[in-house]
Each structure stands twice: as structure tokens, then as C-alpha cells.
Amino acid sequence: xxxxxxxxxxxxxxxxxxxxxxxxxxxxxxxxxxxxxxxxxxxxxxxxxxxxxxxxxxxxxxxxxxxxxxxxxxxxxxxxxxxxxxxxxxxxxxxxxxxxxxxxxxxxxxxxxxxxxxxxxxxxxxxxxxxxxxxxxxxxxxxxxxxxxxxxxxxxxxxxxxxxxxxxxxxxxxxxxxxxxxxxxxxxxxxxxxxxxxxxxxxxxxxxxxxxxxxxxxxxxxxxxxxxxxxxxxxxxxxxxxxxxxxxxxxxxxxxxxxxxxxxxxxxxxxxxxxxxxxxxxxxxxxxxxxxxxxxxxxxxxxxxxxxxxxxxxxxxxxxxxxxxxxxxxxxxxxxxxxxxxxxxxxxxxxxxxxxxxxxxxxxxxxxxxxxxxxxxxxxxxxx
Amino acid sequence: xxxxxxxxxxxxxxxxxxxxxxxxxxxxxxxxxxxxxxxxxxxxxxxxxxxxxxxxxxxxxxxxxxxxxxxxxxxxxxxxxxxxxxxxxxxxxxxxxxxxxxxxxxxxxxxxxxxxxxxxxxxxxxxxxxxxxxxxxxxxxxxxxxxxxxxxxxxxxxxxxxxxxxxxxxxxxxxxxxxxxxxxxxxxxxxxxxxxxxxxxxxxxxxxxxxxxxxxxxxxxxxxxxxxxx
Numbered sequence: 298x299x300x301x302x303x304x305x306x307x308x309x310x311x312x313x314x315x316x317x318x319x320x321x322x323x324x325x326x327x328x329x330x331x332x333x334x335x336x337x338x339x340x341x342x343x344x345x346x347x348x349x350x351x352x353x354x355x356x357x358x359x360x361x362x363x364x365x366x367x368x369x370x371x372x373x374x375x376x377x378x379x380x381x382x383x384x385x386x387x388x389x390x391x392x393x394x395x396x397x398x399x400x401x402x403x404x405x406x407x408x409x410x411x412x413x414x415x416x417x418x419x420x421x422x423x424x425x426x427x428x429x430x431x432x433x434x435x436x437x438x439x440x441x442x443x444x445x446x447x448x449x450x451x452x453x454x455x456x457x458x459x460x461x462x463x464x465x466x467x468x469x470x471x472x473x474x475x476x477x478x479x480x481x482x483x484x485x486x487x488x489x490x491x492x493x494x495x496x497x498x499x500x501x502x503x504x505x506x507x508x509x510x511x512x513x514x515x516x517x518x519x520x521x522x523x524x525x526x527x528x529x530x531x532x533x534x535x536x537x538x539x540x541x542x543x544x545x546x547x548x549x550x551x552x553x554x555x556x557x558x559x560x561x562x563x564x565x566x567x568x569x570x571x572x573x574x575x576x577x578x579x580x581x582x583x584x585x586x587x588x589x590x591x592x593x594x595x596x597x598x599x600x601x602x603x604x605x606x607x608x609x610x611x612x613x614x615x616x617x618x619x620x621x622x623x624x625x626x627x628x629x630x631x632x633x634x635x636x637x638x639x640x641x642x643x644x645x646x647x648x649x650x651x652x653x654x655x656x657x658x659x660x661x662x663x664x665x666x667x668x669x670x671x672x673x674x675x676x677x678x679x680x681x
Numbered sequence: 682x683x684x685x686x687x688x689x690x691x692x693x694x695x696x697x698x699x700x701x702x703x704x705x706x707x708x709x710x711x712x713x714x715x716x717x718x719x720x721x722x723x724x725x726x727x728x729x730x731x732x733x734x735x736x737x738x739x740x741x742x743x744x745x746x747x748x749x750x751x752x753x754x755x756x757x758x759x760x761x762x763x764x765x766x767x768x769x770x771x772x773x774x775x776x777x778x779x780x781x782x783x784x785x786x787x788x789x790x791x792x793x794x795x796x797x798x799x800x801x802x803x804x805x806x807x808x809x810x811x812x813x814x815x816x817x818x819x820x821x822x823x824x825x826x827x828x829x830x831x832x833x834x835x836x837x838x839x840x841x842x843x844x845x846x847x848x849x850x851x852x853x854x855x856x857x858x859x860x861x862x863x864x865x866x867x868x869x870x871x872x873x874x875x876x877x878x879x880x881x882x883x884x885x886x887x888x889x890x891x892x893x894x895x896x897x898x899x900x901x902x903x904x905x906x907x908x909x910x911x
Contacts, residue, residue, distance in 0.1 A: 330741045330744070331740070333737055335741070336737060338740065346771055350774050439731050439733070443732040446733040447732070
């Protein structure tokens with residue numbers, strides 16, 4: 298019995314530490330249908346069909362062509378293997394599945410400040426694809442589960458040791474995948490002509506935004522590229538990217554104004570979605586960062602006001618009012634800024650300014666759905 | 682001895698395909714002769730159980746089972762004097778038709794949940810009438826495909842890998858039991874005038890009804906459509 302335990306534990310250990318590599322994939326390759334990879338592709342192909350009919354899908358042809366273009370530049374030979382889907386989701390995320398399905402979330406598009414930052418993230422994701430990290434992780438997890446099960450049958454400390462060994466090798470492995478994706482993603486972006494500074498810049502403000510969160514858990518926990526990403530972004534990754542970028546000639550895609558022009562048509566709707574996360578600390582940090590360029594100040598100040606209005610903390614009314622007042626002096630102000638300002642003036646007892654604000658709203662948005670409501674407010678103001 | 686008998690009984694129960702039919706008691710509008718039936722491509726997903734029991738999708742099995750089930754259902758329907766048309770959800774996921782196909786998936790899985798598992802809804806007691814509908818919006822499906830009824834088949838299942846089979850034997854020697862794979866399917870017949878599910882059956886496949894083979898599919902379809910008003 299003792300001998301059997303030892304033998305079983307030994308075989309379990311062997312499974313655990315045997316590296317289960319998935320080869321980097323050649324372009325335009327499809328796995329054999331009967332393989333594990335073929336099964337996963339089949340499942341992902343069906344998930345992709347669902348996405349095609351998703352209400353979250355952003356079908357703007359201009360934006361789609363733009364992102365697919367950046368993907369193709371960074372992906373090189375793999376361009377034809379990757380299908381990009383833009384999803385209206387206010388979190389920073391992009392996913393590349395092993396079958397070439399690529400999700401780019403609006404939260405990433407909104408947060409990137411330059412095309413080179415976007416190119417770095419896409420390069421990171423494309424590296425996961427070309428290196429077949431997803432399949433590699435699956436095979437590793439499968440081996441680990443097998444070992445854990447064998448270990449649970451084999452009682453005693455040896456079995457437990459084998460299971461622990463498997464768990465440790467899995468997490469070390471996925472951290473290495475992330476580092477490789479950072480490194481090679483940056484190289485891909487640079488090879489496509491992009492500025493090398495995008496990587497470090499991107500991860501730096503991801504950490505800063507996490508620190509600005511309303512929630513203690515987010516502030517004090519490790520920063521993550523998305524709520525689903527299990528691999529924290531730390532100073533070590535930023536230092537590595539900074540070192541990699543050092544001494545390289547300036548590349549393309551580092552102009553913030555050019556990138557802003559691309560996302561400008563979506564800026565307001567993406568900011569509105571961002572506020573739905575109800576993390577006003579992060580939203581305000583983001584708006585502050587986006588404001589440094591000095592353009593779009595009507596939209597940005599309006600949503601700054603919205604963040605304060607929705608947060609409803611002590612003194613937030615005054616902060617919201619200041620933000621709306623800054624917004625209404627700008628040419629790109631959303632009409633709603635006048636309505637919100639009117640509501641704040643009503644509350645402060647300033648009827649004259651409230652009336653002017655409501656009238657401005659109605660003249661700028663004559664077809665507004667809530668026109669009747671604002672007209673009622675105006676009548677109430679006249680009656681008092 | 683008692684244990685052995687229980688074990689044998691369990692084996693005997695697992696050894697054949699079992700089914701459980703539900704019929705609408707609301708509107709018994711069963712298809713008349715010549716009623717046109719729309720066969721929705723069976724929704725199948727099969728997987729292999731790894732040693733540890735993690736289901737890993739198997740595309741070749743899934744495709745084979747989907748084709749087998751479709752052709753077996755087709756020949757079964759042909760015997761019943763019903764003109765049959767086909768629709769592949771992959772090619773019809775847009776618009777109202779796509780929404781109805783997805784709605785049926787949601788309703789069908791709800792039937793499984795509330796009529797076949799331990800759960801029940803306060804509004805649909807298990808002893809009460811079988812009353813599930815897609816609503817009259819289902820007419821859009823009938824109009825688009827020129828059909829009076831739609832037949833949906835949904836199958837999920839797993840089969841043990843060779844490694845798991847070895848582990849089962851090895852673990853048994855150590856006195857530990859490891860569960861093998863299992864396969865379930867349901868069929869649902871929808872009246873496309875009213876949207877009502879007029880007939881529903883759930884089958885658990887026995888070893889003779891392995892849907893990966895044409896013969897196994899034939900056995901599974903025979904059990905699944907047994908007593909269907911078609």
C-alpha cells in the first residue's frame with residue numbers, strides 16, 4: 298500500500314511538472330477538428346455568432362475599419378486570422394480568443410490616449426493569440442486538475458505535495474504568459490511603426506486610475522486591466538516596458554489630438570456608459586486625464602458635472618455647478634448641461650438664471666423627450 | 682448482498698435509454714395529417730471528460746451527432762406524412778426569427794429546470810398542467826418557413842476519456858467511485874399558430890443510444906420521439 302502511494306504520487310508529480318506547451322501557431326492555421334483545440338475553436342465559433350447579434354456590438358463602420366486597421370498593422374501576417382468586434386462595455390478590456398475572435402471594449406477605446414497605446418494593448422492580445430496562450434493555459438489547467446484528482450485519491454503528504462506543485466507551476470506559467478505578451482506585444486507595435494512609449498504609459502495610468510477608485514478594495518488591491526483579468530499590472534511590468542522602450546527612435550501614433558479625433562463621435566456615449574459603473578473617483582480621474590489635451594471641454598466638463606451630481610457627496614452640488622458652468626461656455630457643450638444647471642439654480646433659489654438655463658436647453662434641444670418636464674419647471678418658476 | 686442488488690439495479694437502470702414525456706393540456710392542437718413541420722437543426726454539444734472530469738468540447742463528436750440526429754429525425758418524420766423543412770440557426774440568427782430560436786432555447790431549458798429537476802415555480806406547480814409557450818410571436822417563424830409546427834432538439838453530453846476510464850478502474854481498486862459521462866436530450870414540438878409547446882420529451886441516453894454513431898442516434902431518436910404526435 299505504501300509503495301502504491303509513492304508510485305501514484307510520483308506519476309502525479311511527473312504529470313504536474315511536465316511542461317505542456319502549445320506551439321506558436323503559423324498564420325492561417327486551423328486545428329484538427331478532433332483535437333482539444335478543435336473542440337475549443339468550435340465552441341468559440343458559436344460564441345462569435347452570438348456576438349454578431351449582440352446589442353452591445355458597435356457597428357459604426359468608420360470606427361470598425363479604424364480598429365481593424367490597427368489590428369492588421371500590429372498583427373502582420375496574422376491579420377486575416379483576426380476578426381474584430383467592438384463592444385459597448387465601459388471596462389478596459391480586449392480579448393483575443395484562440396479562434397481569432399477579437400473583442401475590443403469601448404472602455405479601452407475611451408481610456409487610450411494615443412493610437413500607440415491602443416496598438417500596444419492589441420499587440421499584447423495578438424501575442425496571446427500567436428503564441429496560443431489560451432490553449433496552453435487550458436492544457437495546463439487540465440493537467441493540474443488531473444493531478445489534483447489523483448492526489449485526492451492518493452492519501453498522505455506526497456499526494457498533497459504533488460497538487461501544490463501543480464498549482465504553483467500553473468500560476469507561474471500564466472504570469473510568464475503575461476510578461477511575454479507585454480514584451481512581444483510592444484515589439485509587434487514597434488515593428489508596425491508605433492511609438493514604443495505606449496506600453497509603459499498605458500499601464501501607468503491603469504494603476505493610477507485604480508488608486509483613484511471610490512472603493513477601498515480597488516484602491517488597495519493590485520491594478521488589473523479588467524475585472525476579469527487575473528493577472529495584476531505591477532511596477533515590475535511597467536519598469537520592463539520602460540526599459541524596452543528606452544533609446545528607441547520616436548514612432549508613429551503618439552499624437553493625442555489625432556487619436557481624440559477618431560473617438561470624438563463616441564466620446565459622450567462612452568463617458569455616459571462609464572458613469573454607469575458608479576465608480577465616480579475613477580470616472581473623475583479619467584475625465585481629468587482626458588481633459589489635459591484641452592479639447593472637447595464642453596463634453597468633458599458636462600460629464601465631470603454629471604459625476605459630481607450622481608455622487609451626491611458633501612459639496613458635490615457646488616462642484617457639479619462649477620463643472621456645468623465651465624461646460625456651457627464651450628462650443629461642444631451637450632444641451633443637457635443647461636438643464637442640469639437650471640435644476641441646480643432652482644435649488645439655490647436663483648430663478649432668473651434657472652429660467653435662462655432652461656430656455657437655453659429647450660432652444661438647443663427642441664425635440665428633447667423631457668421637453669414637457671422642463672416646460673413645467675419654467676411655468677413653476679413664472680408662477681412664484 | 683443487499684448492496685450488490687442495489688448496484689445491479691442501478692446498472693440495469695443506467696443500461697437503457699429513459700424518457701419522460703410532457704404534453705400540453707392547454708390546447709391539444711396536435712399536428713393533423715399533412716401539417717408542415719419545421720425541423721430546427723439540433724443544438725448539440727458533446728464533450729470528453731478528462732481524467733479529473735472536466736468536460737472538454739469535442740467538435741468532431743458534436744458535428745457527427747448533430748448530423749446523425751438530424752437525418753434520423755428526418756427519416757422518422759418522413760414516416761409520419763408531414764412535409765418537413767429545415768432551418769439552421771447559424772444562418773438565421775438575425776431579426777425576429779433568430780430571436781424566436783433563442784427564445785425557444787430559454788423556454789426549453791426552463792422546462793427542463795422546472796418540470797424535470799427538483800425545482801418548481803410557484804406559478805407552475807409540477808402537478809399542474811404543462812403550459813409553456815413562446816407566445817403568438819412564434820407565428821413569424823411559421824410564416825417565414827411556411828410551417829405549422831416547429832420541432833426543436835437539444836442535446837448535451839459527455840463521454841469518459843480513455844484516461845478517465847483507467848482512473849475509474851484504478852480508483853475503484855482503491856475504493857473510490859468516479860462518475861462516467863452521461864448524455865441527455867430534449868425534443869420540443871411547438872404550435873406555430875399559438876406558440877404553445879404541445880409536446881415535450883426528455884431522454885437520458887443509455888449505452889445503446891450513443892448519438893455519435895448513426896445506429897446510436899437511431900435508438901436515441903426512437904426513444905426521444907416515442908409517442909410524439911407526428
